[in-house]
Amino acid sequence: MAAVTGLLFLMTVSTAAQQDFSKVQIKVTKVSGNIYMLEGAGGNIAASVGDDGIVIVDDQYAPLVEKIQQALKGITDKPVRFIINTHYHGDHTGGNEPFSNSGSTIIAQDNVRKRLESGGSAGNGGSVKMDYPAAPKAALPIITFANDVTVHLNGEDIRALHFPSGHTDGDSIIFFPKNNVVHMGDDFVRYGFPFIDVASGGSVQGMIEAMEKVMALLPPDVKVIPGHGAISNLDDVRAFVKMLKETSAVVQKAIDRRQTLAQMKQAKILAPWEKFSGSFINSDAFIETLYNSLTGQKGKFVKHN
Numbered sequence: 193m194a195a196v197t198g199l200l201f202l203m204t205v206s207t208a209a210q211q212d213f214s215k216v217q218i219k220v221t222k223v224s225g226n227i228y229m230l231e232g233a234g235g236n237i238a239a240s241v242g243d244d245g246i247v248i249v250d251d252q253y254a255p256l257v258e259k260i261q262q263a264l265k266g267i268t269d270k271p272v273r274f275i276i277n278t279h280y281h282g283d284h285t286g287g288n289e290p291f292s293n294s295g296s297t298i299i300a301q302d303n304v305r306k307r308l309e310s311g312g313s314a315g316n317g318g319s320v321k322m323d324y325p326a327a328p329k330a331a332l333p334i335i336t337f338a339n340d341v342t343v344h345l346n347g348e349d350i351r352a353l354h355f356p357s358g359h360t361d362g363d364s365i366i367f368f369p370k371n372n373v374v375h376m377g378d379d380f381v382r383y384g385f386p387f388i389d390v391a392s393g394g395s396v397q398g399m400i401e402a403m404e405k406v407m408a409l410l411p412p413d414v415k416v417i418p419g420h421g422a423i424s425n426l427d428d429v430r431a432f433v434k435m436l437k438e439t440s441a442v443v444q445k446a447i448d449r450r451q452t453l454a455q456m457k458q459a460k461i462l463a464p465w466e467k468f469s470g471s472f473i474n475s476d477a478f479i480e481t482l483y484n485s486l487t488g489q490k491g492k493f494v495k496h497n
């Protein structure tokens with residue numbers, strides 16, 4: 193799972209064209225009421241399906257768009273009218289261009305458009321670094337917003353709310369209040385230590401803050417769609433935030449003791465959280481992430497605000 197996620201992410205930003213999507217199947221799961229989750233490769237897709245048409249959250253990879261359209265046809269013949277991107281990464285926005293060419297309108301926070309338009313580098317300010325090219329015009333969100341936007345379709349007020357500086361500086365969390373479902377984007381993932389794109393304005397402090405604010409807004413029985421991984425509940429989010437806080441505190445303590453990054457890795461200071469260590473973001477990469485996040489070292493950082 194972690195290996196797949198990491199690999200896909202890496203391939204997205206560097207060599208997506210070479211990745212073989214031919215064997216990927218789109219799995220459709222009914223989450224609640226008229227909200228579905230679609231899994232293939234890349235980030236989870238949420239879909240609001242109803243008489244007014246389809247609104248989806250994120251769109252995986254361009255070569256999967258036909259399969260995604262096909263899977264949605266299994267639920268309704270109505271078109272995908274709107275796509276909301278949770279953030280700019282290619283495993284969540286790769287389908288933008290073909291979807292937009294077939295008539296869908298892309299919506300995202302201002303910084304998503306800026307980063308897609310410019311291209312650049314994603315990374316944790318350390319060993320995880322991935323360059324990505326500027327996206328073609330058709331892949332860019334047509335409607336952007338600074339703080340929040342609401343799409344009134346299918347009898348629901350689908351709301352995208354921006355949280356600054358979590359996974360990236362352009363994150364939105366998407367609420368489906370009537371159906372009691374939320375899509376967290378990559379501010380909450382299930383593949384272990386999260387990738388925090390410090391090079392694109394992300395930070396662990398911002399990720400914790402976003403999750404705490406969101407948890408305060410949500411009913412206790414809300415169904416949570418993570419950026420990656422299985423449908424979850426608020427207890428899962430709470431456990432994730434607990435890990436983020438505990439590991440941040442340990443790294444902050446080491447910083448306060450003037451330990452270097454190399455010393456922290458050598459002392460394996462995140463050993464108690466080893467079960468979160470994955471092949472994409474292992475313990476050492478997460479120490480780097482936390483260190484860079486807490487000391488404000490972002491590598492070659494381009495601010496988009």
Ligand SMILES: [Zn+2]
Pocket residue numbers: 279281284359378
């Ligand atoms: Zn991401």
